[in-house]
Amino acid sequence: MKFVNSYKEKIKKYNEKHHLTYHIDTMGCSMNENDSNKYAGILESMGFEREDDEKKANLILFNTCCIRENAEKTLFGRIGALKRQKLKNKDVYIAVVGCMTQQKHIIEKIKESYRFVDIVLGTSCMSLFPEKVYESIIQNNSKIEYIDVSNNLEEEVPIKYEDQYRASVSIIYGCNNFCSYCIVPYVRGRERSREKEAILADIKKLAKAGYKEITLLGQNVNSYGNDLKEKYTFPMLLKDIEAIDGIEIIKFISPHPKDFKEDLIEVIKSSKKIARQIHLPLQSGSTKILKEMNRKYTKDEFLEIVKKLKEADESISISTDIIVGFPGETEEDFMETLDVVKKVQFNQIYMFIYSKRNGTKAASMQDDTLPQEKVKRLQRLKKFHEEQISNNNRKMIGQVYQVLVEGKSKTNETLYTGRTSQNKIVIFEASDKEIGKIKNIKIESDHLWYLKGKIE
Ligand code: SF4
Incomplete structure (x- = not known):
């Protein structure tokens, strides 16, 4: 529409x-x-x-x-x-x-x-x-009413980006997965993929306007195309975007591990533009809890995807989401999560304590874990993750990375900021004329959430 x-x-x-x-x-x-x-x-x-x-x-x-x-x-x-x-x-x-x-x-x-x-x-x-x-x-006559058009798909909505070089483009709305803890399918409706022509036209327009980095958005980007009349999949869309002149970096959030198939890994492997950072939501490392969550993959299947991604390109880093304290999560289940964290070495984890949402299946599950215990597990995960980050950041010192210069640093106005393809924030000396350009930056020192470097 x-x-x-x-x-x-x-x-x-x-x-x-x-x-x-x-x-x-x-x-x-x-x-x-x-x-x-x-x-x-x-x-x-x-x-x-x-x-x-x-x-x-x-x-x-x-x-x-x-x-x-x-x-x-x-x-x-x-x-x-x-x-x-x-x-x-x-x-x-x-x-x-x-x-x-x-x-x-x-x-x-x-x-x-x-x-x-x-x-x-x-x-x-x-x-x-x-x-x-x-x-x-x-008219000074506002009416508050419930309007349910959650299955609408609206095109050509005017959009105002805050950034001059980075833009996000929705490719699919809604979700069909019904993870047992999640309210999204109830409030965002079922999956609706946008027509490829509309997406590609938007991205070509952005490239013409000088945008260099595109993030494709969807609750589950890699089920893109399942509802389209003609066969057109997420990997096919990525290939078409790769061919658009002017776009230099392609990112996407969030893919679902259950839909992360060989053809997607192949496209990532051969791409020169897809960022070497993939967000792959784990949620839990325990196969038992993943089943309760209705995630439709096991711990081993998740690890297999990561292995294949690393085989495709060892520079790929993985970020993830983890829920701690899901109903029924035992100490052993939590240790399974830590085991995955240890094996994958995520470069970023968005971690949350389970939050009950009325209307979801998990809301009626028995939850015997004390809130204090959940907080302790979250703290343990945080500490474990931060130690890993520090170790991995140290290994980046001396290496050279390509970085899109985004603008002045918010915390230090005399420095500029950007991200590596692995989504690490880097700050460095530069000038306004470098904003929007991709520069080689040599990393000189590391901090927990950012690195300091120098333009080569
Ligand atoms: S967690 Fe993601 S995949 Fe699962 S139901 Fe919610 S939006 Fe869909």
């Missing part, structure tokens, strides 16, 4: 006089960040200007996530804090969008206790956003 904004001109005209600003607060994953870029694109096409300070903005948009249990508390705390700002200024509008508002109980809570909220939209509802803005701001 093509995105049409029939309210654009009316709101733009209103903004010529009122100069309304917007501020977006994004919670959660890269898919949400990408959606926020689209909301920014829609708002700017309607004449809104970006405002970094939430307190000064007219339209404050919360793009929500519901992966963790405490996210709801955080969101409602944030909205509650805006009530005074809203009551003091009639030109303040609050919008809540994203995964959380795909749930009926959240809409009811907003209607009951946060009636000053102006706009509420679930996922895949962007085509309705301009209308909602029009109703709230111009």
Whole structure:
């Protein structure tokens, strides 16, 4: 479905006089960040200007996530804090969008206790956003209602990237996997792959505009194409993107280990552009727990994929997600996870304590592990991982890596920053004219989460 904004001109005209600003607060994953870029694109096409300070903005948009249990508390705390700002200024509008508002109980809570909220939209509802803005701001008549269009696929949505050289492109929406702990299939709907022509057209446009690095997004990128009429798979898409002039680095998040097949490994092996860092979510190293999680692979199968990736190119590094303290996880199960961490030497682990989400299968599983024990396991994993990182970083000293110069370092304005193909952050001396270029950097010293280097 093509995105049409029939309210654009009316709101733009209103903004010529009122100069309304917007501020977006994004919670959660890269898919949400990408959606926020689209909301920014829609708002700017309607004449809104970006405002970094939430307190000064007219339209404050919360793009929500519901992966963790405490996210709801955080969101409602944030909205509650805006009530005074809203009551003091009639030109303040609050919008809540994203995964959380795909749930009926959240809409009811907003209607009951946060009636000053102006706009509420679930996922895949962007085509309705301009209308909602029009109703709230111009007609002063906002309606909070539950709208379920989670199986929509919207094309040609305006998008505003914050970075000049790196952009993300969604290739597939939704998920069919129903991992037992995960709420995503319930709030993002079933898998919908975008047509290859639409994806390739977007990437060609980005290449023409000077973007060098593309990250392909999806809840499960490597099941891309399963629902398309013509046979067109994720590896085929990667090959087509490789052929686009101007794009120099290709990344993707997240692939599912169960769908990580030989043809994908072959494409990675022969590619000159696919980053040598693959995110492969493990979740648990225990085959028993993986079964309870409905992940559809075993510990050995996961290790086999890693082995094949390393055989394809030994410079490939792997990052992962791990859930600690899933219902029924014993000390032995946790040791299995540590065993995988030891064997794979992940270069980054996004680690979480299991968070119960109502409506999922795992929510009704018996969970006998004490919360303190779960915290201890997380700390043990963190310590183990950090020791590995330090050892591996030390081995990088003296080596030369290709790095896309992203811009000035946020922590040290006199230095510049970029990432190796293995996704290691490197800081170094450079100048503005090097931004957007790929440079050879020799690593000179290491710190836990970044390296220091020198342009060769
Ligand atoms: S693959 Fe599993 S964890 Fe990932 S979004 Fe789908 S259900 Fe959730």
